Amino acid sequence: MDTDxxxxxxxxxxxxxxxxxxxxxxxxxxxxxxxxxxxxxARVNLTxxxxxxxxxxxxxxxxxxxxxADAGVLARPLDPTxxxxxxxxxxxxxxxxxxxxxxxAAMNVMLLSVAVxxxxxxxxxxxxxxxxxxxxxxxxxxxxxPFFLGAWRALSARRLSMDVPIALAIILALAxxxxxxxxxxxxxxxxxxxxxxxxxxxxxxxxFRTRAAARSAAEELTALEVPRxxxxxxxxxxxxxxxxxxxxxxxxxxxxxxxxxDGIVSEGHAEIDRSFLTGETIPVAAGPGAEIxxxxxxxSGPLTIRATAVGRETSLHRLADLVAVAxxxxxxxxxxxxxxxxxxxxxxxxxxxxxxVGWLLWSGDVRVALNIAAAVLIITCPCALGLxxxxxxxxxxxxxxxxxxxxKNANALxxxxxxxxxxxxxxxxxxEGAPEVVNWDTLGSQVQSVALALxxxxxxxxxxxxxxxxxxxxDLTDLREVPGFGTEGRWQGRTVRIGxxxxxxxxDDAGGLMTWLDAGDGAPVAITFTDRLRAGAVEAIDxxxxxxxxxxxxxxxxxxxxxxxxxxxxIDIARANCLPEDKVDHIxxxxxxxxxxxMVGDGLNDTGAxxxxxxxxxxxxxxxxxxxxxxMVLLGQSLEVLPQAVLCARASRRRISENFKIATxxxxxxxxxxxxxxxxxxxxxxxxxxxxxxVSLNALRGTRG
Amino acid sequence: MNVLAxxxxxxxxxGGLGLVGFIYALRSRQYEDPEGDARRILDExxxxxxxx
Numbered sequence: 001m002d003t004d005x006x007x008x009x010x011x012x013x014x015x016x017x018x019x020x021x022x023x024x025x026x027x028x029x030x031x032x033x034x035x036x037x038x039x040x041x042a043r044v045n046l047t048x049x050x051x052x053x054x055x056x057x058x059x060x061x062x063x064x065x066x067x068x069a070d071a072g073v074l075a076r077p078l079d080p081t082x083x084x085x086x087x088x089x090x091x092x093x094x095x096x097x098x099x100x101x102x103x104x105a106a107m108n109v110m111l112l113s114v115a116v117x118x119x120x121x122x123x124x125x126x127x128x129x130x131x132x133x134x135x136x137x138x139x140x141x142x143x144x145x146p147f148f149l150g151a152w153r154a155l156s157a158r159r160l161s162m163d164v165p166i167a168l169a170i171i172l173a174l175a176x177x178x179x180x181x182x183x184x185x186x187x188x189x190x191x192x193x194x195x196x197x198x199x200x201x202x203x204x205x206x207x208f209r210t211r212a213a214a215r216s217a218a219e220e221l222t223a224l225e226v227p228r229x230x231x232x233x234x235x236x237x238x239x240x241x242x243x244x245x246x247x248x249x250x251x252x253x254x255x256x257x258x259x260x261x262d263g264i265v266s267e268g269h270a271e272i273d274r275s276f277l278t279g280e281t282i283p284v285a286a287g288p289g290a291e292i293x294x295x296x297x298x299x300s301g302p303l304t305i306r307a308t309a310v311g312r313e314t315s316l317h318r319l320a321d322l323v324a325v326a327x328x329x330x331x332x333x334x335x336x337x338x339x340x341x342x343x344x345x346x347x348x349x350x351x352x353x354x355x356x357v358g359w360l361l362w363s364g365d366v367r368v369a370l371n372i373a374a375a376v377l378i379i380t381c382p383c384a385l386g387l388x389x390x391x392x393x394x395x396x397x398x399x400x401x402x403x404x405x406x407x408k409n410a411n412a413l414x415x416x417x418x419x420x421x422x423x424x425x426x427x428x429x430x431x432e433g434a435p436e437v438v439n440w441d442t443l444g445s446q447v448q449s450v451a452l453a454l455x456x457x458x459x460x461x462x463x464x465x466x467x468x469x470x471x472x473x474x475d476l477t478d479l480r481e482v483p484g485f486g487t488e489g490r491w492q493g494r495t496v497r498i499g500x501x502x503x504x505x506x507x508d509d510a511g512g513l514m515t516w517l518d519a520g521d522g523a524p525v526a527i528t529f530t531d532r533l534r535a536g537a538v539e540a541i542d543x544x545x546x547x548x549x550x551x552x553x554x555x556x557x558x559x560x561x562x563x564x565x566x567x568x569x570x571i572d573i574a575r576a577n578c579l580p581e582d583k584v585d586h587i588x589x590x591x592x593x594x595x596x597x598x599m600v601g602d603g604l605n606d607t608g609a610x611x612x613x614x615x616x617x618x619x620x621x622x623x624x625x626x627x628x629x630x631x632m633v634l635l636g637q638s639l640e641v642l643p644q645a646v647l648c649a650r651a652s653r654r655r656i657s658e659n660f661k662i663a664t665x666x667x668x669x670x671x672x673x674x675x676x677x678x679x680x681x682x683x684x685x686x687x688x689x690x691x692x693x694x695v696s697l698n699a700l701r702g703t704r705g
Numbered sequence: 706m707n708v709l710a711x712x713x714x715x716x717x718x719x720g721g722l723g724l725v726g727f728i729y730a731l732r733s734r735q736y737e738d739p740e741g742d743a744r745r746i747l748d749e750x751x752x753x754x755x756x757x
Binding site for chain 1: 709713716717720721723724727728731732736737738739740741744745747748750
């Protein structure tokens, strides 16, 4: 028996492997990971579709993902908000342990109770009751702790929660049963107290499994701020913490670095990737005088920037504030279960108290009155209610996980069911986010080889797209990257260039995603690119429209690029040139019109909109902050599961309300019986078990729509 | 009815054995990856010699 499996250590790297499904996949992934020198241990969990990697020293997550990609296994960084670490695993284990103890005790006590109900009398009955008490008391003390603690916490904060009636019912049932047993009475509720514990713990456990630790996307954004910057003092670069910077300082940013301040370029030419703020696919050129925002990445460099805003004033920090505000607004949603509990908990107490007082006045017997009150509490105890939501959510999120959608927030399904408007970001969400060469085959083989050789020398996304093509590389000399313009080299005695319009090509062009190649013969050729639609995008949008939803694009990219994608995807409503603030405003405005919005996005510029929408989804390739802000993560590549997820959510919302109805009907029938004193322990046991089981079966009935 | 003196303890002990077995399985984390464990047995790598 393998009892010494390595436990997930705190510094383990967790990767999501959404597409693994068999032992061959497990083996490929583990072998590929273990073949690396910097991996001490790697274990794949097929049930959760995850890999736990124990690194030696510092290992880059992306390097591991590339290793797995080479082995043919799709890997993603695991969402940081998904339950992780050992302590949460232990909490789940502890709940399961309590569930097992409650189940064991409930079954044994039930066996003894069956004997009592079928006619055991006198000494035999008393003995059975005493044995039941001996089992029930320690079992409840152990298994019921979550409820007792929860009730205590609620009461000391002077509130009522679902735990209060539960704890009261369990304690009162045990107390009256002990009293009855001591007086050799007929009715004892030991079995009821235990079955209560059992069903409620089952609900708790399911709820626990679908709950993820809450983290703030705004904090993730703040983490993107650069801690150190290079300041130029008297012409000499000095490195220091960002906090020491002040407005009008000169800051040097080298190639690949992130800009720490808002500012104006004072020296140098560079390509700037500001997709995080604007959603633009292609980097823009920046020269002296150009405005530049904090958080942008300098692709080629270096740049000297004169700071106009530092610290809390930078656009990155303002974006984080925007997200924080949006996140606070989201908290308004009250889950169905909480709404039910708010109605339920006070009602139960009032009913039980009334029954107690009524019977006390009518019969004058405390013992009888207490018995009736206990029976009312047991009957009304929200067993079925406690299972109504988590059983459905577990079944539905399990079904969605198998399709490739990870639900991070348990009540996201409830909100998803009400969606009537779907807003997509363009770059990286509707499209793959990686450009592809369109007219490659029309270029001559000589031109191709020159293009490849030039592209290899650059890290510009368009160059990378060219470099992915296979073919011979021409033999170039004097290769150099000209920041902000392109790449240059010498080939057969001629200067060859690849780069932007006006440098390698004619002075103006038709616009769009393209670059120019000058092979030195005076006739530059254009290489055009397209950002391919994500797989399943068209199908998903058709299905969403067919389901009667309004579909929109909200992008920070240029109008031409957005319109092209909107047309290809079949979306009529498209907005381009949106800043992050515009996105949030638009979402808020739609919400004010009474719409319920699903936002699908992947970039930092979407983070605010993701947090502001009623429910949000991001692809697994999205940035950390965007994934944190989202309720759901798309694990696979295809968008096609999106409409299925909506249908599944609608079905599960229907199931939840059905479950509430079942629980209510059962209460309407059983409560009067309890109040007039006809609820024997047998009736309580039957009613409780049958309602809980009906609710669970209804939840499992399938949420396929 | 004297038979109860044996049967009740016997039933409790049997049930208790089941509980202990479950807790043991839980503690040795056999429920962490039921699907993966079911698949791993199909791997032929360690058929001839145990995993080192």
